[in-house]
Amino acid sequence: MSSEKSGKTMRIIAVCALVLAAVLLVLSLTGVFNPPAKYKDFNYFAMDTYVTFRLSEEGKNGRLSENYLKEVADKCAGILASVEYSISSHAEKGEVASLNSDVNVMVGASETLLAVLNTSERISKLTDGAFDYTLGPLTELWNVSGGGPKPSAKDISYAMSHTGTDKFRIGEKAIQKTDKIAKVDLGAIGKGYATQAVLEYLSTTDVSYAVVSLGGNIGIYGEKPDGKGYRIGLRDPSSPDAVMGYFEIRSGFVSVSGDYERFFEEDGVRYHHIIDPETGSPADNGLRSVAVLASNGPAADALSTALFVMGEEKAMEFYRSHVIDFEAVFVTSDGRVITTDRIDSSVFELSNHNYKLTEKTKD
Amino acid sequence: MVDKAIDSRPKKRFSRGDLLALAAVAAILAASVVFLLNGRKGNTCLITANGSSVSYSLSENRRIDLVSNGYSLTVEIKDGQVFVTESDCPDRVCVRTGKISKTGQEIICVPAQVVIEVTGGGSGEDFIIG
Known part of the structure; x- marks a missing residue:
């Protein structure tokens, strides 16, 4: 009698344990036990593209207020605006517009422009010219964003005669041009630079982890709590x-x-x-x-x-x-x-x- | 004494049927947990307008301006929800439907012939690049 009873109790316990185990398995599989990553997304139009700053609500010392996050996001957008001013060919009164104008020397270039040009120069050398930051005359000629039209072979070879890294000498404060018509186009490196600049700024804030998505570039900052x-x-x-x-x-x-x-x-x-x-x-x-x-x-x-x-x-x-x-x-x-x-x-x-x-x- | 009284009740053995029932309970419980967790938020939404469909991740905030059947709609995806913020259609049912985020929910704009549907998927991405 009593052995039958304890046997039954055991079975009930076994089944309950099974149910519990099943529930726990399901819960752990769905990631309920890992603290979920919590973000706030901030979107802007900057650098000719749609930008998302995804900032963790979790801070280095506790939860971050929405106001704080908004402040951080606005500063991120400010960084993009200043990078854009320094390196975008589209910024009408920007630095690249000055550099690309009919001049021999540009004095007093910003740290940003000099940093991007120096990095560009280095990558240009390392890739044996496959990356070329001096294609301004060609990108203007092709006007792909403006819908063309296809330029003539003669125009292409004329533009090509004014490209090449030998047309620029990048000094510590000044940029010298050996060809007045030469033009830089930093479009193939600028957004990557800007993405990194934003991540560098984020490391000085209380934000624990973040993602910056900037037109074909994504930068990841910090580590998510779920480890994924x-x-x-x-x-x-x-x-x-x-x-x-x-x-x-x-x-x-x-x-x-x-x-x-x-x-x-x-x-x-x-x-x-x-x-x-x-x-x-x-x-x-x-x-x-x-x-x-x-x-x-x-x-x-x-x-x-x-x-x-x-x-x-x-x-x-x-x-x-x-x-x-x-x-x-x-x-x-x-x-x-x-x-x-x-x-x-x-x-x-x-x-x-x-x-x-x-x-x-x-x- | 009390034990004895309980023990003396007629009782069956713990039968296979009981086990099956318990197993079923366990399965239902597990399934409902999965359903609850998955069904809470759809991963993507499918926007159908002018006969073509485009899928967007709900985890990526964005604004989509579309023109369909002569009407202009602005669809917004924000914090895992999708909704129509503006429409110049006559009845504006689409705007009044509000925010949807659960799998199977729909916003339908009859005049503009636009259907926005939250779909499950499970392959939801954080971002799309390229």
Whole structure:
């Protein structure tokens, strides 16, 4: 009698334990036990693009008020505005407008402009000119954002004769031009620089973790309490409303350059905004987009353009030369996706299986 | 004494049926927890206008201006919710529907022929790049 009773009690306990275990399993799987990351998003239009600052509500010393976060976000936007003034070709009264005007020397350049030019110069050398910050005459000529039209070969070669890093000498305070017509275009590095500048500012605030998304550039600051990375969808070049795969990223910067971002079409041909310095025309080597992961914002941004210009083979050679530390994902026009050596399925996961992930070949 | 009285009640063994029932309870409980947690917020919303559909992540705040069937609508995605902030359609039902965020909820604008639907998914991204 009593053994039957205790047996029954045991069974009830066992079943209850089972139910409890099931519930606990479900709860832990859904991440209820990890403190969820809590953010406030702030959006602005700046640097010709839509900008999101996603700031943690959690501060280094407790919860942050909405007023404080708004203040921080406004300061972030202020940083973008000042970077824009220093390096944007579109800022009419900005520094680049002065530098690009008919002058031989620009004195009293801001620290920002000098820093970006110095970094540009370095990356230009390291990439053997695939990244070129002196393409101003060509980008003006092509006027891709303004819808073209396609310039004549004669105009292209004239513009090309006024490009090249030898046209500029960047000093400590002054910038010297050996060619008055030469013009810088920092569009391929500026947003990456700005993203990093915002993260640097955030590190001085009480914000614990944050993401800055700035037109093709994402920068991650701090660590989320749930220990997870951010899931970042990579746009599908063939249908830019859709995502073709996902990055899972915990830190650093991601930048993407693609031929679908800005372009115009003429006689059925697409002319995009990524100009190959060697041809003076939009890079045409079978790549549709390049995503770069790096620990440095301007480098990630500039490299996404440089690798796009290099094309698949040269880009992989460049990667293996270890001149700069980065990882990358390449999307080709024939539907292949190539990743660098340290990108595995935990970092990038293909979701559109019309694309084929190419097996890595190691040499 | 009391024990004895209880013990003397007629009782069945703990049958297979009981176990099944308990297992079912457990399953329902687990399923409802999953449903509660997942159903709370949809991950994406699908906006259909002019016959074409575009999916947006609800975790990415944005404003979408669209023109459909001759009317202009402004759709806003904010803090996991999607809603129509402005519309020049005659009945403005779409604006008055308010904010939706749960899987299956819809905002329908009949004059502009726009449907905004919160879809589940589970592959919701934090950001989209490129």
